[in-house]
Amino acid sequence: MIVNAERFAGLRVGEQLPGREHTPDNVQLMFYNAALWNGHRIHFDEPYAKNVEGYPGLVIAGPMLGDWLHQCVEEWLGEDGHIFSIDYSNRVATYIGDVLTAGGEIAALNVETMEVEIEVHIKNQSGDVVTPGKVVVRFAHAG
Amino acid sequence: MGGLLSEELLSTIGRRSEPRREIVTRRDIRKYAVATGNRQRKYLDGDEAPPMFHVPLFWDVVELGQLTPDGVSIDSLLPKFPLEKAMAGGLNIEYHKPVYPGDWLTSTRTLTDIYEKQGRSGSLIFYEVVMDIVNDDGDLIIREKTTRILR
Numbered sequence: 001m002i003v004n005a006e007r008f009a010g011l012r013v014g015e016q017l018p019g020r021e022h023t024p025d026n027v028q029l030m031f032y033n034a035a036l037w038n039g040h041r042i043h044f045d046e047p048y049a050k051n052v053e054g055y056p057g058l059v060i061a062g063p064m065l066g067d068w069l070h071q072c073v074e075e076w077l078g079e080d081g082h083i084f085s086i087d088y089s090n091r092v093a094t095y096i097g098d099v100l101t102a103g104g105e106i107a108a109l110n111v112e113t114m115e116v117e118i119e120v121h122i123k124n125q126s127g128d129v130v131t132p133g134k135v136v137v138r139f140a141h142a143g
Numbered sequence: 144m145g146g147l148l149s150e151e152l153l154s155t156i157g158r159r160s161e162p163r164r165e166i167v168t169r170r171d172i173r174k175y176a177v178a179t180g181n182r183q184r185k186y187l188d189g190d191e192a193p194p195m196f197h198v199p200l201f202w203d204v205v206e207l208g209q210l211t212p213d214g215v216s217i218d219s220l221l222p223k224f225p226l227e228k229a230m231a232g233g234l235n236i237e238y239h240k241p242v243y244p245g246d247w248l249t250s251t252r253t254l255t256d257i258y259e260k261q262g263r264s265g266s267l268i269f270y271e272v273v274m275d276i277v278n279d280d281g282d283l284i285i286r287e288k289t290t291r292i293l294r
Contacts, residue, residue: 022180031178035171036202039214048213063198066234067179070194074183082238083194089233 003140004080008114017076017104017118022068024060026096032064057097062090065100065131069120072102073135081139084115088133092124099125107134114139147225147259147266155222160252165200167192169244175199192242197276197285201250220254224293226268232291240284248284250276255288268293 024032026044033043041048042059049055066088073083094100101123108117115138122131169189175196176186186193205216242248256271269292276285 024180028178028180031174035175035178036199037204038202039210039216041214045214053213063195063234064179067181067193067195067198071179071181071183074194082241085235085237086194087233087235089231091231 003114007080008116008139011106011109011116013106013109015106017072017106017120019101019103020068020072020075022100022102022122023098024064024096024100026058029058029060029064029096032061036061036063055093055095057095060094060096060098060100062131065090065094065122066133068100068102068122069104069131069133069135072104072120073118073137076104077137081114081116081137083135084138085136086120086133088120088131090131092128092130094122094124094130100130104135147268148257152222152224153257156254156257158220158222158254160220162249162251163201164247164249167196167200167242167244167246167248171199172196172244189244192244192246194238195236196242197248197250197274197287200248201274201276220252220272221270222254224268224270226266226293228294230267230292230294232289235288235290237286238284239286240278240282242284247279248276249279250274262294265294 029043042053042055043061046058049058069088070083104118104120106116107119115136118135118137120133120135121129124130172189172192173187176193181187181193185191203216210216252272252274255273258269260267269290272289274287275283278284
């Protein structure tokens, strides 16, 4: 096990993770649903999404926002550890055209286990938290 | 409680899907990494699978005739619920071991709970599905618990 003890020791509750803005477009959403083999029309059939389901536009697939929570943490973490677990929920629907910002803040540090608990979120352009979550990171990796 | 859950419905708790075995490929990892806007080289090159790669790996592949008119595949693990409008749900995922191209992974899904709660505007039904993913040695790689709410 390799542990970047110096970096861990420098962490503080309340420390903010760098935010990242996502502006998914039709191509990204199509690629995402194709990678899953997800045929749900609300993600690619705009007349259907609007006229039949009553959405204002094409709906961003919920798990993609979950993926962005992971990316926010991993880009901050680098190779100093790994994500052990995540809890998140998609609370508010998001659409093509939305500006979605991923971010996070250290909520707790466990010195014994070298675990870091991080509150993560995706916010939309109105500042609403659309996808709140909690990630547990372990500051040690095999090597 | 509103008593929406019949004995018959509750007896489906514990129902388990057939195991599904899939291979992790570099190409599939790369496509997923690109689609999600990932910026890490090891994922874009497909050297390792990013977290949540199990989502595309085990998404159900069904034939066109099996899709509902809105393009969704029916989840055969689930019973017919007396409420049908899906609300926001939650996901809990534990990552036990990393995933690399060439790995064969097997997932098994279990309907682990069904319960009812009173919401502000009436009864809600909650259900939980756990997906366990193991490698060919039987080691647990990922455990994912999905909680969904119906109103």
